[in-house]
Amino acid sequence: MLLHKGFIGKVDYDDRARQLVGEIVNSPDLLEFDGNTAKEIHKNFVKCVEDYLIINQESSNQEQGATSFVGQYSLSLSSNVLNRVMRKAKREGSSIETWLNRWVNSSLTDYFTDE
Incomplete structure (x- = not known):
């Protein structure tokens, strides 16, 4: 599990692509990242969060803004x-x-x- 500015990243291994693939699990939008090493996956996770925050800050939909949420549904x-x-x-x-x-x-x- 990765954590950056309240966003949680979960990482899996894609055997077909032979690559680490990740997803931010507590965002209202689908955010994915990948990498070949632990260092690279962490770097790309942080970049994904930072890019997402910048895009949301610049978007015209500023009333919603970029937020993370932690929720569960049974x-x-x-x-x-x-x-x-x-x-x-x-x-x-x-x-x-x-x-x-x-x-x-x-x-x-x-x-x-x-x-």
């Missing part, structure tokens, strides 16, 4: 759905939590792009 899945999610996450080399977060982010990106 999700109850049927055993059949949970089994399918576990198998899909395992095939992709992800944890269930990471896979679900990516799926939700992808679905929301598609939804808000269509508006």
